[in-house]
Amino acid sequence: MKFWDHGRIALVTDNERVMEEGQANENTPIEPPEAEQGSFSWIPFTINLSDDQIKAKSGQDAVHFLSLQRHMIFLLSIHSAISVLVILPVNWSGFLLRGVVAHIGRTTIGNLAIGNNLLWVHPLFSIIFLILTVFVLINHTRQVKNRRKETTRNTLMYCSVPKTAKEEDVKAHFTEAYPTCEVTAVTLGYDVTELSNLDQKRIESGEKVSYYEHVLAKTGNSRINPHVCSHLCCFCDFEEVDAIEFYTNIEQGLLQKMRNQLEKEPPRPLGMAFVTFKTNAMARLVLKDFNAVKCHTFCCGRKPKSSSKSEGLKVTNWRAEFASFARSIKWKNLAVKGFKWTGQFLFVNLALFALVTFLTTPAMMVNTLGRFNVTAPVTDFMIPIVSQFFPTLLLLVCSSLLPAIVHHSTDWESHWSSSSEQLSTMRKLYFFLIFMVLILPSVGITSIAGLFQWMIQLLIHGVGTVKFTCVFLPDHGVFVVDYVITAGFMGSAMNLLRLPELLLYSIRLVFARSAAERKYIKQNQAHEFEYGAMYGWTLCVFTVVVAYSIICPIITPCGLLFVMIRHFVDKHNLYFAYLPNPLDSHVHMEAIDMVLAAPIICLMLLYFYFFLTAGFLSPIAMFPMVFLLIVVVVCITHKLSGYFKCLSPHNYKSAGHSCRIRHKLLSVHTASDLMSWHTNFTANWVMASLS
Template identity: 45%
Template sequence: EPVFPVFNFSRWFLFSSLRSNRIEWCYEARIRSTVLQGLPFGGVPTVLALDFMCFLVRLTCISWDYGRLALVSDLNGLCTKDFCVCMSVSVCVRCIYVVCFLRDDEIREKCGEDAVHYLSFQRHIIGLLVVVGVLSVGIILPVNFSGDLLDNNAYSFGRTTIANLKSGDNLLWLHTFFAFFYLLLTVYSMRRHTSKMHYKEDDLVKRTLFINGINKYSEEGQIKEHFQQAYENCVVLEARICYDVARLMYLDSERKKAERSRKFYTDLMTREHIPTMINPKPFGHLCCCIIKGCEQEEAVGYYTKLECKLREEYKSEREKVNTKPLDMAFVTFQNETMTSVILKDFNACQCHGCHCRREPKSSPFSSNLQTSKWTVTYAPDPQNVYWEHLSIGGAKWWIRCLVINCMLFILLFFLTTPAIIISTMDKFNVTKPVEYLNNPIITQFFPTLLLWSFSALLPTIVYYSAFFEAHWTRSGENRTTMHKCYTFLIFMVLLLPSLGLSSLDVFFRWFFDKTFLDNATVRFECVFLPDNGAFFVNYVIASAFIGNAMDLLRIPGLLMYMIRLCLARSAAERRNVKKHQAYEFQFGAAYAWLMNVFTVVMTYSITCPIIVPFGLMYMLLKHLVDRYNMYYAYLPSKLDKKIHSGAVNQVVAAPILCLFWLLFFSTVRTGFLAPTSMFTFVVLIITIIICLSHIVFGHFKYLSAHNYKVNVSVWSTFMSHIIYTVWQARVVSLYLSINLRIMFPSGRHPRGEDSLIDNEVHQ
């Protein structure tokens, strides 16, 4: 009969209490890991110098054409003073200088409200780290220096860590107190941040509801009559059913690209009076000879035929739009009060047996509309919606999401951390004895650089998994990216390397296998080895200099830009690619990266206080880099408030992990029943219960704690135009060229691609 492995807590505490001095074992195990090696001050000075030099080298790359191409997408169509300054010779220095003095109002006008909230979040994190740095370096660091457990060497990194104190030292109570105090400081800082998150009146709409689950064959008039009859004094301004316009939007986009290319070559032939020949095959411009299958065609004729073909397909699809309704609709009411009443009626819980939702108010149309199956929420902002993804829903969306995330989990299950690569490099080191590798460049710089490289590469896979899930809104996509990337980064960067584990596979074996602790080579004493903290200090330094420099270069965008240039079939298409390579700022990935480094810094702020100044340095550079990128390199995006609130809830995990690290250290050094261990354990449990209660019970609220405020019917105007254009089978062209200009008379451009197209055509 199979025996399922169960984690035995009593045996784990017995294992930790029967500890012995295994420092020699940890250093002798460097064949298994290059992280745990005794080096002068942990190799921090060498890594700091190398990373700073790399940072300076990468700054010289910012003045390339790629760094300025995104500036072509000036949203207001004007060459402002700041824009002209950035196009000058000293583009890097002057642009950073300008960004340092930008006011929030300027950023809000250029980049949107979400950019202001994100930068405010960073400023509060910076202020928090300033206070934590003063306390950690001014109080905790001298306390650690006062110990005499480690060597009295001025160059010993271990003297700065908590490992320098004896297990029974009363000064350990000070560390526990400060860990709890840091938790309170974090909560207070985030509270100040959320109190300043005020949206403009025209940013979020409370008079329009998004209804999902309606009968596909319902009529808009029936929906309107249902609400007006079921709810007293209810006035419905508009009820609009959604249609599947994904292919229609795609065909219209391709048709306009062909039209622009035809116009480009027509103008060229008018000027030069010479027809241009192109090879329309993929990578055709790379062919150096004319062979069968790679024949050249006259450019104007080719794009004229392509445009006619796409126009016919567009007309055919346009006629089918009305026959492809979706089970969702947008309903705009006269006032906010009625919207709140209806929202409460559909979402209030009243348990009866197995059913937890009460039946909403009915009307003679309820049966035909299937109101009992409706899911009613506030309508997202029009700029926040992926209209082409609305047709992917129900079981189809869940199956798609399940398959993508299963593939992602299998990949990350075995490739969680670069410790696998590091240990493999050690095992196959046949050129030099291991003793000759006791060098900071080999043992600290390359492992931390490799860790940063993996922590930059693999989250990109996580991001694209969220992209292929086809979320209905940009906010949902960014929230999913933020939570998945942050969880993955914490496991890869912090938890598993700290525990001496190489992947989730080893982690689950360690946690559940009852024989693993007896036979495994994991030694918990090695977790708090002094040089283990130095590894994370070096990681933060690498993130500060190399990571932020790579953010300035925007490597993922550069790679996509190169691929699109290679796939372009003609000079006209390459011209379009150069003008359309700017994309929206990814708040989800940015939040995940920021909170990952912040969590590492806070977790080791007590056990290794010297990490805090480097964490503050990272945050300052990150703040300047993000201000520069959002203002000059990215298009503005429109999200909802949930992603910013989710980041606030998620950042509290950092001081909680700090408490957990102290509990782990105290348990290993003094045992679980020691006073410091018990006190830390009680504080940790109370904190987790409070946080979970706040998050879990918050999900049961059918209204957000942050109320939407609006006085103008943005959605009424938008839905009137967008559905009318669908009904007239010109949804994309009129929506992008006329309707959004009506909605945004001040000139704010909600989406970047089509403004770039218009600018290009009229040049």
């Protein structure tokens, strides 16, 4: 059974949904036949997948995600060619480590003596890499910008709306204040978290009733054993019941709970309104008026156009932003706002920082296990080849725990949209992994706690114990190469197998009470693709590879192999294993910034090496420092005032001021899909009240 279609669960989910909606015929396959012609036919099928097929199955965001990986492959191909053909022979020509024949240190920059003119090759090529990265990313950024231009946005979200406001008054205000802008729909936001959960369970029960009505018409029997694990227990004698009656009673009970909930406590207004205009130009005109700052005699502030309803609606307090896809909005989190959201956000991230700092830093966990000789009994029975990679493998396993921790911590932050959630995950995961894998091990610190200890010693006693020259030790190059190779093979294999998801899937199927429940579990097993986690992990390894591409050039072919394997695995999972996850373009733009940061970090490492070995005022140290300062000034000036946009890989228009910082990510795209959820849910309320 191929583990209950675990490897193609997204295709099964899509097919069953299409079949239920009556949009497919009997010959509709649940999987492309090319992928079923042999045991390994899915490999060439995945390799030959086109962007049009990916877009049709997983959306435009998947195309942007894979396109960035292809640009990374192109960059690493050039890095590998130059590193192996130019920088590696230059490093090998040195004599400092010539006595050790098989030592990897002979391939590093540490093999060249200070004062050797060949050292100028390293800063020169690091600058070339940075310029090349900018020009290569321009092509990818153009694709993202074109998507933004093609996107239609005509629904605005307003916050700080009085909770006593009515839809008629809101529509009358916009009609009177903006006579040239036609309002097609106004929807007020309500806290329907509990009701939506009950309604989802009621829909699930209704689907099971429909399933057994079809079974009854086909076989004449609809009796089941509704006990947990009854289909696995051959010796248990449980009484069978009629499935249609069983699930109908559950559905009626849920309807009664919905009625009781409505009578006990009607949905609480959230102080939010979704206003849909006829065209995108109208929506932009209104948004521009709300975000414009108007100065008077003694003060400046926002003062949108008024109407006879403005005073009662307190329009001057409103904050406007483009609304997101209904599928992207986290409806249950809309009720969390104000000081409650801020306090929850700070508490979650401070707790995460403390946990990662003092408990779950991979290098610290490895050292702790070694201090108590936990791994000694294991390594004693290993062959030399396995024991050589065991510390790196242990570090990779510990690092793999971080995405799960960060992801669950992001859930507790109660983001309003999937885009903001994925962006938060990507940022935290990227910076934590960079600290764990690149920065802290490079300076000889095993954890962030050790970094704090060094800073306190330096400030109080004036003496620190950190030796920054550890970043240039030849043995550390071996560690980085091993880490990239292990991440490329072991990490990608784990992502391809998705063993934790398979385990959870198996447990849910075992505890299902009937065939209808197993069908429902199978249909809803596929999850949306986690762009934040995948972006963060891939960009971390890419940054490590590029950062060490000059100091230890042998790492670049390993990094190229990692990104190629990762690209194949992600393409397979996007098509076969995960559902589409619509995102705002800010997520892809920030990923581009992280790719651009890799050659800048490479230049910084090179500067620190020359600073520590040749001196601050040496010409070879001043050359990368001056160029690095120029890059920093250009980046800061671009972010603050918009100058030097021609030197940036992306140049896009801002969407105006945000309601709040996290509202900035609620920027997209349609009107009808945003209202459909509220409309369908209101219909369910009416049905629940009349049943």
